[in-house]
Amino acid sequence: QVQLVESGGGLVQAGGSLRLSCAASGSIFSINAMRWYRQAPGKQRDLVAAISSGGSTTYADSVKGRFTISRDNAKNTVYLQMSSLKPEDTAVYYCYTYNIATLQAYWGQGTQVTVSS
Numbered sequence: 358q359v360q361l362v363e364s365g366g367g368l369v370q371a372g373g374s375l376r377l378s379c380a381a382s383g384s385i386f387s388i389n390a391m392r393w394y395r396q397a398p399g400k401q402r403d404l405v406a407a408i409s410s411g412g413s414t415t416y417a418d419s420v421k422g423r424f425t426i427s428r429d430n431a432k433n434t435v436y437l438q439m440s441s442l443k444p445e446d447t448a449v450y451y452c453y454t455y456n457i458a459t460l461q462a463y464w465g466q467g468t469q470v471t472v473s474s
Contacts, residue, residue, distance in 0.1 A: 359383045359463040361452045366468030369442055373472070377437040379452030379465055388454040388463070391428060391435040395448035395470075402451065406437060420446075442472045 365377040381388065389410045396402040406426035407415045414426050425438040435452065452465035 359385060359388055359454060359456070361454065361463055361465035363450065363452050363465040363468040366450060366470045368471045368473065371442060371444055371472055371474050373442050374438070374440045375442065375470060377439070377450055377452075377468060377470070379435045379437075381433045381435075381454065384456075385433050389457045390454065391426075392453040393426060393435075393437045394451045394453055395446075396451065396467075397445075397448040400448075405450070408435060439470070442470075444472045444474045446470060447472050 360382045361379055363377060363379045365375060367375060369375055390407055392407040393405040394402045395405050403417065405417050405420055406424055408426045408428050416424060423439065423441045426435065428435040447470060449467040449469050451467045453462065455462045
């Protein structure tokens with residue numbers, strides 16, 4: 358089993374910045390890629406950013422140039438640095454990973470990000 362705990366959400370004005378953290382514990386040897394998703398009220402959960410064990414990254418078009426995903430393998434933590442935030446970035450942000458052998462998915466509890474205009 359893998360446990361994911363997010364932190365760092367909050368209320369920020371448009372144009373501001375936040376850094377989300379996701380700490381992994383448990384059977385961390387079984388996981389590889391880490392991802393951040395977000396879900397706004399009434400909308401589907403969408404991929405925001407992903408990072409491989411080697412550090413390769415991908416981003417949704419809507420956040421390219423504004424968000425940066427990174428990981429600290431020594432701390433088993435992945436980060437999402439969010440800058441130039443917009444009201445449309447308001448959502449619950451979830452950390453995600455999966456077991457590379459069984460493909461079992463793991464989700465964090467989510468952290469609320471609210472961007473005021």
